[in-house]
Amino acid sequence: AQSVTQPxxxxxxxxxxxxxxxxxxxxxxxxxxxxxxxxxxxxxQLLLKYFSGDTLVxxxxxxxxxxxxxxxxxxxxxxxxHWSDAAEYFCAVVPTTDSWGKFQFGAGTQVVVTP
Amino acid sequence: xxxxxxxxxxxxxxxxxxxxxxxNPISGHATLYWYQQILGQGPKLLIQFQNNxxxxxxxLPKDRFSAERLKGVDSTLKIQPAKLEDSAxxxxxxxxxxxxxxxxxxxxxxxxx
Numbered sequence: 001a002q003s004v005t006q007p008x009x010x011x012x013x014x015x016x017x018x019x020x021x022x023x024x025x026x027x028x029x030x031x032x033x034x035x036x037x038x039x040x041x042x043x044x045q046l047l048l049k050y051f052s053g054d055t056l057v058x059x060x061x062x063x064x065x066x067x068x069x070x071x072x073x074x075x076x077x078x079x080x081x082h083w084s085d086a087a088e089y090f091c092a093v094v095p096t097t098d099s100w101g102k103f104q105f106g107a108g109t110q111v112v113v114t115p
Numbered sequence: 116x117x118x119x120x121x122x123x124x125x126x127x128x129x130x131x132x133x134x135x136x137x138x139n140p141i142s143g144h145a146t147l148y149w150y151q152q153i154l155g156q157g158p159k160l161l162i163q164f165q166n167n168x169x170x171x172x173x174x175l176p177k178d179r180f181s182a183e184r185l186k187g188v189d190s191t192l193k194i195q196p197a198k199l200e201d202s203a204x205x206x207x208x209x210x211x212x213x214x215x216x217x218x219x220x221x222x223x224x225x226x227x228x
Contacts, residue, residue: 034216043119043206043219044158090157100170101213103148105157 002027004093006106013081014114021076021109023091031093032101033074035065038108039087047089050074061085086113117141119220121207127226133195136223140189140209148217149182149192150206158206164190165213194225202227 005024013019025031032051036044048059055067065076074091091106120139128134140147145166150158161180163171167187175182179198184190194201204224208217 036219041221043221044208044217045219046216049216092157100163100165101146101210101215102160102163102171103158103217105159107155107157 002095002104004091004104004106006089006091006109008109009107010110010112012112012114015083016080019076019078019081019085019111021089021091021111023074023076023106025072025074025091025093027072027093027095029096030067030069031095033065033067034092034094034103035059035063035074035076036090036092036105037061037087038090044090047076081111081113083113083115086111119207119209119218121205121220121223123223124221125224125226127228128197129228130199131196133193134197134225135191135193136205136207136225138190138192138207138220140207141211141218144209144211144218145187146210146213147184147190148208148210149190150208152204152206152222154203161192197225197227199227201225 003026034049035047038044047063048057050057050067057065063078088108088110090108094101147164149161152158161175162182164184167184182192204222206222207220210217
């Protein structure tokens with residue numbers, strides 16, 4: 001079955017440390033890939049997206065993600081986190097074979113930033 | 116550019132009551148989505164409109180949920196009657212191009228008692 005998995009429900013990281021959030025997908029063909037962030041009480045904001053081309057994608061707020069076809073992964077990274085990065089992060093995929101572009105979201109990873 | 120607007124932001128009702136949510140997408144966006152986000156889970160698509168037509172409502176509980184997008188602009192989502200398990204945040208999103216970035220509203224947090 002087609003799915004998107006975020007293996008880490010919760011991650012705690014110290015301010016200034018690096019952060020990596022994992023996302024794996026299970027689709028026949030490489031889907032379109034997205035990372036969104038959701039702060040408390042807010043809607044989702046797009047961090048970055050991958051459609052094709054360069055497998056290292058730069059996004060907003062200093063985030064980047066790397067697409068690895070062999071691992072069916074699209075992991076999100078930030079070299080040095082700030083307290084304002086505390087939020088929930090969602091990986092989302094859209095099958096390229098889906099004419100209507102139905103988004104499927106992972107369950108999310110909650111990031112806590114400690115001083 | 117104004118973002119996606121939703122109202123109300125919060126709603127508390129008792130089970131078996133009815134409730135309606137409103138969404139105004141970004142101007143010019145043809146595609147509109149309603150999601151249900153239960154606490155601790157990712158958003159789940161309920162219904163997708165392309166202009167004023169429904170293109171996917173496979174996960175909409177049609178016995179109690181209904182949605183419309185008259186004139187292809189704003190949209191309403193209704194629950195009648197509500198159940199306890201409907202407690203969630205209801206997110207509206209819009210996009211200008213299918214399979215591209217979706218812009219989300221702030222959501223409506225529904226509590227069913």
